[in-house]
Amino acid sequence: MARLLVIQHLEREGPGQFAAAAAARGWQLEVLRPDLAQPLRDPLDDEILLVLGGPMGVAQLGDPALAWLAEEVALLKRVLARQQPVIGICLGAQLLAHAAGGTVEPLTCGVPALQVREVGWGAVSFLGDPSQEPLLRGLEASELMLHWHGDRVRLPAGAELLGSTLLCPEQIFRLGARAYGLQCHGEVLERDLQRWLEEDAAYVAAALGPGGVERIHADTRRWGARAERQGRRLIDNLLDLLVQTTPASPLS
Secondary structure, eight states, X not given: OOEEEEEOOSTTOOOTHHHHHHHHHTOEEEEEOGGGTOOOOOOOTTEEEEEOOOSOOGGGTTOGGGHHHHHHHHHHHHHHHHTOOEEEETHXXXXXXXXXXXXXXXXXXXXXXXXXXXXXXXXXXXXXXXXXXXXXXXXXXXXXXXXXXXXEEEOOTTOEEEEEOSSOSOSEEEETTTEEEESSBSSOOHHHHXXXXXXXXXXXXXXXXXXXXXXXXXXXXXHHHHHHHHHXXXXXXXXXXXXXXXXXXXXX
């Protein structure tokens, strides 16, 4: 039996479907909140590390008020060096890529480049054939996912890109066999999205305009049930893969 060790950065951004998937497997789940001054720890041999999202970013690594961000990066470097299983979601994916030698920068679009935010429901297109890629088993060639970010990752050498959107190419990536980053949010339950929309309404309006919250509500009524179902399928595939894989050899 595996365990899930979760690093959470904000009350509203919890493990969601990951918690449900862990419970269905009979796994124990532990949540660490560095934003509430809870200490971090390295995962045990039978634990999968899950690093969730949040409004802070890699650009704030030097901020004394967010000193724990640097501690997270150091932890992720150790996890990658040991080839322990790890999943990064949104901010977690950015921290994971940074720890592996990649970079994170503002998301821009057009010429001249204008800074944009990717918020709401949008299609993630998979670069591989879902029938040939175990992570994508049971998914279509593209699936609607929830997006909530204004940065993008530049992947480190050796990373494998698995999914993209039109606005942000680096949506799903793999580092080796035991580390995955997801810029998109497959973990958010429909019932939890309401709180995101209430507490982060200004961010949504900045991205989509004054009708942005209502637009996401309408899109959720139209697509939310399927997106939640397919997000759970992706998460189940991911957890199955990480339980089955073992490190090839220690990294130097």
